[in-house]
Amino acid sequence: AKYKEGMEKTRKSFSGRINDLIARYRKVDEDFFEELEEVLISADVGVTTVMELIDELRFEVQRRNIKDTKEVREVISEKLVDIYYGDDNEVIETLHLLENGLSVILVVGVNGVGKTTTIGKLAHRLKGEGKTVMLAAGDTFRAGAIEQLEVWGERAGVEVIKQNEGSDPAAVIFDAIKAAKSRNVDVLLCDTAGRLQNKVNLMNELEKVKRVIEREIPGAPHEVLLVLDATTGQNALTQAKTFSKATNVSGIVLTKLDGTAKGGIVLAIRNELNIPVKFVGLGEKSEDLQTFDANAFVYGLFA
Numbered sequence: 001a002k003y004k005e006g007m008e009k010t011r012k013s014f015s016g017r018i019n020d021l022i023a024r025y026r027k028v029d030e031d032f033f034e035e036l037e038e039v040l041i042s043a044d045v046g047v048t049t050v051m052e053l054i055d056e057l058r059f060e061v062q063r064r065n066i067k068d069t070k071e072v073r074e075v076i077s078e079k080l081v082d083i084y085y086g087d088d089n090e091v092i093e094t095l096h097l098l099e100n101g102l103s104v105i106l107v108v109g110v111n112g113v114g115k116t117t118t119i120g121k122l123a124h125r126l127k128g129e130g131k132t133v134m135l136a137a138g139d140t141f142r143a144g145a146i147e148q149l150e151v152w153g154e155r156a157g158v159e160v161i162k163q164n165e166g167s168d169p170a171a172v173i174f175d176a177i178k179a180a181k182s183r184n185v186d187v188l189l190c191d192t193a194g195r196l197q198n199k200v201n202l203m204n205e206l207e208k209v210k211r212v213i214e215r216e217i218p219g220a221p222h223e224v225l226l227v228l229d230a231t232t233g234q235n236a237l238t239q240a241k242t243f244s245k246a247t248n249v250s251g252i253v254l255t256k257l258d259g260t261a262k263g264g265i266v267l268a269i270r271n272e273l274n275i276p277v278k279f280v281g282l283g284e285k286s287e288d289l290q291t292f293d294a295n296a297f298v299y300g301l302f303a
């Protein structure tokens, strides 16, 4: 229900326009495909992905000898799901955490995308699954970032390891790992800085943080989650490309899906970068984080 509510804007806009298209055209022809292309692009599915999708739709419509636009709706849904998964199996991706011992999750992303909020939500979620959780205040750059993380820590009832603003993030993470080990914590969530004014510095800093984690715990970080803001559309795609070049991103958290009518960006991210969207943010509260289910997402669009 939460999912449906959160996707309301995208659903309304998308299904409204598709239904309108189907009603107006009746027959599947070139003009129909062209308008469908526009609808998909305006939902932020991304030009590259839309082109692929339209090609496959054309092929499928011919293969099944579909003439009536009413029958094409089902094919569109199928192809939207296909394009999300590509050659992979249709599994809902979640976090890969250790059964025993400390798992480390590095959370990266540009300021303002909802990184701190996401860490808070994840802490709440993992605690709800019976895990012990600790937060590391690795964004020592942005004013107020540490305090904000502490607020989320309190809300979720988990400890936050911090140092002063301006201190070395790698040192904070080092401390946090030591603390997490000594307290037998299951999951350590590491916040990081997100200033993009100096991309090179930021990427070097992330690299250093990652090295510390790798050195302290072989096999860690177990997840590198990139947080992206769905309302920034194609910008999110650009950020994903920048970050995935610098670090091995294992999953994406797409925030603020509730605030956009352009949820199609989910499909573009997966198709163009081949990084799974593991969670979506559907609001500002602790419980507003859902695992991403492409089938539910796509079929929800037409509901």
Ligand code: GDP
Pocket: 109, 110, 111, 112, 113, 114, 115, 116, 117, 118, 194, 255, 256, 257, 258, 259, 280, 281, 282, 283, 284, 288
């Ligand atoms: P950070 O700078 O990346 O750490 O971003 P914050 O966590 O401070 O979030 C920035 C703003 O986005 C805050 O006002 C959050 O409440 C809001 N926000 C974060 N995630 C979501 C979401 O999924 N939905 C909505 N509607 N707002 C969100």
